[in-house]
Amino acid sequence: MRVAAFLLVLFLAAPLPAADRQRIATINVAATSLFTYLGCVVQKKVRSGRDAAKCFGAGAIAGAGFYQAKRSAARGDITRGWLIANAAASLVENTTAGEHPLGRIGYTFGPFRFRVVTPLDRQRESFVDIDVSVAETGFLVRAIGDADDVDVRDGMVWYETNGPDIVDGIVFHGYTWGIYPGTWSGAREHTWNHEAVHAVQALQLDSVEPPLLTFPRSMRFFRLRHIRAGAVNVTDNVFHAQRPYPERWVEIEAYRLTQDREPPR
Numbered sequence: 001m002r003v004a005a006f007l008l009v010l011f012l013a014a015p016l017p018a019a020d021r022q023r024i025a026t027i028n029v030a031a032t033s034l035f036t037y038l039g040c041v042v043q044k045k046v047r048s049g050r051d052a053a054k055c056f057g058a059g060a061i062a063g064a065g066f067y068q069a070k071r072s073a074a075r076g077d078i079t080r081g082w083l084i085a086n087a088a089a090s091l092v093e094n095t096t097a098g099e100h101p102l103g104r105i106g107y108t109f110g111p112f113r114f115r116v117v118t119p120l121d122r123q124r125e126s127f128v129d130i131d132v133s134v135a136e137t138g139f140l141v142r143a144i145g146d147a148d149d150v151d152v153r154d155g156m157v158w159y160e161t162n163g164p165d166i167v168d169g170i171v172f173h174g175y176t177w178g179i180y181p182g183t184w185s186g187a188r189e190h191t192w193n194h195e196a197v198h199a200v201q202a203l204q205l206d207s208v209e210p211p212l213l214t215f216p217r218s219m220r221f222f223r224l225r226h227i228r229a230g231a232v233n234v235t236d237n238v239f240h241a242q243r244p245y246p247e248r249w250v251e252i253e254a255y256r257l258t259q260d261r262e263p264p265r
């Protein structure tokens with residue numbers, strides 16, 4: 001628990017709006033490590049100091065991965081960023097489920113997450129486990145509702161609108177619902193990269209949440225394994241929506257990584 005308290009202090013001590021990239025990297029490592037440990041605790045996988053160290057350690061590596069994923073997306077290398085984010089999410093999911101950290105490698109497409117077995121999986125019951133996310137199903141419906149066009153690009157589902165969204169006189173060039181980034185057709189490249197960073201953030205939030213429902217084990221090539229609520233992701237959205245735009249962590253991070261500046265006031 002001492003490590004958890006230390007990470008929490010580290011996390012809260014950072015004056016957020018002025019966060020530079022180094023600080024963002026530290027926060028990603030610390031927060032993912034902490035939430036992975038908490039995920040292990042909730043799923044009753046911590047029986048010894050060694051288990052705790054494994055959870056903190058795998059979470060820290062995953063946090064570094066999520067940071068790298070966001071950096072790649074922010075630079076415009078979105079496919080690479082999405083792949084790294086999926087690998088990092090796999091580390092968190094496997095570890096918090098008490099499995100080998102690299103036992104399965106997952107890939108999220110739409111509301112589905114396909115988790116393919118590796119030789120390190122001890123049970124090897126199925127080749128592909130499929131998880132379904134309730135929140136990402138809802139976000140997809142919202143994205144399609146807003147969209148003038150839906151597209152598969154960079155290994156993920158994007159939506160496009162014919163014009164920017166104008167709210168209270170402020171022009172929004174893009175908006176991301178969960179893991180579905182959206183821009184308007186005339187948006188500049190940094191807007192695409194910015195929205196892709198938001199999609200990685202959503203995948204990061206989805207990965208730390210324990211599954212809502214786990215189906216019984218079965219020996220099949222494909223099997224439906226988990227239903228995931230995505231409550232952490234939805235709660236985070238609600239929490240952020242109540243804060244002024246420049247103080248939202250997701251915006252502070254996305255602006256700093258894509259354009260190296262603070263969110264506009």
Ligand SMILES: [Zn+2]
Nearest residue numbers: 194198251254
């Ligand atoms: Zn944004």
